[in-house]
Amino acid sequence: METSEQPTFETEAGEEIYRFVERHGTAARHRVREVTSLPAEEFQDALEQLQERGYLEDDGGTLQVALDVGSIETYSTDDIDYTVRPAQQTDFEGLIDTIRDVTAEDTYIVAESIAEQLLYEDAVNRHNTAESRVFFVATVDGDVVGWSHLDLPQLDKLQSTAQLTVGVRGEHQGHGIGTRLLERALDWAEANGYRKVYNSVPTTNDEAIAFLEERGWETEGVRKNHYTIGDEHVDEVMLAYTF
Template sequence: MTFVGGGARMSVHPTLSFDTEIQRAVYEYIEQHGAVEPDELARSIRLESEPSHSKPARSGSYTESICPSMDDLESCLEALETQGYLTEADGKYRVALSTTPKTVELEDGTVTIRAAREEDRHGVIDTMHEVAAEGTYIVAENVATQLERDSALVRANENRSRIFFVAVFEPETEADSDDPRQAAATTDAESGSRVVGWLHIDVNELPSLSHTAELTVGVASDVRHNGIGSHLLEYGLEWAKNAGYRKVYQNVPATNDGAIEFLEANGWHREGEHEAQYRIGDEFVDEIMLATWP
């Protein structure tokens, strides 16, 4: 499971090599906005061009901003898909992240673990806030706040890389087992599917630390103890390994016994601690540093 983009892995400085300026402009717009329809691209993309029937300005040559033709735009999107930079789903283009979904069967439904889509943003943020509200997951709370301010869930540019995987719960319904025609008529909203877990990988901006990545992972309280967290962690670490990261780390308050036990049970090691790193309520709490080498 690897990021596909001109043969490059998703890193702090991905290799973004485009054949034309329109390809660069289209990729950058989609990367900044998460999921974009072709009509929006046609309205938003502007290219600099020299006017063909104008007198030169006294100060010298000048350019004007023009919209690419639909033919040029369609050709550009096709090329970016072929090169692995973008993928299309439900009529929208987004940064390509080539992964294979994983299914976990529960007694009352199914959980699918997959790469996150822009449409998952609110579900991810809500789940993060729910977990952070327990008071022991400071990093998750900070990431949720960043997502509320940012324009896209997944980022992959020359300055930063941030990726999300999600666990989406689909409850079993009577239509699933009794009437296939009724099942086919059931919409996503009616099905009750929701994001119940996330795994987030973020890369340090310094090139000297680009072999490392910070990870957060969490699962909604009502579906815990079903192995979802372990499946998410395995899924994300497999991606990190294939993407070339050598070390993945996470720092948590010493009071977060559940997270520490979970990570250590999955092969993570303590690297040290920062004394009184957090203030939670009226208490100063140490920070435990954990890491693994995928």
């Protein structure tokens, strides 16, 4: 299923099954049937319809939302081998740890709020009529070391713009991982019809601003005294990339 496609349902049973799985990121098949309290035959029919329409996929008894967000890519440098791929629910803890590691050293308020939202919802990717988001991760030896994220509004008037965040753990910077993650998110956004992505950071985060500006991002505006960091009021720089 494409993230630009808002799910519609043929039956109430199908909607109930999808909403439970989408809200939890993944869910055991037998657990979904127990919670929905559907008769076995009705549950089976509704689940098969969802799978046929490309809404859900069953991985050995674990159900998850089937989002088409691309392939797995591997890269090698003189010092490191790493993989960039769509995030999965199994990346949840590593993703949270990585975002918190990055935001502990740098002032990246939007990314901090994304981590808190993930913890509250306990799900990596979301796709429903109200919200949609996708993550890409970079891994080294299976461990998450970086991410890029797109928040995709479902309101018609906002569906051509998306919010992006990106970050890499300090010990893995300098190998081009951040650039690869940024490019992966931008390529996906452009291929899916978005005309602009934006990112907002405190004006004190010189490294993040320089990183984006060197890659074609432009400042669209500044909100005065938007953040309170310590005892200081700090401006927010709003940057955007237009396709």
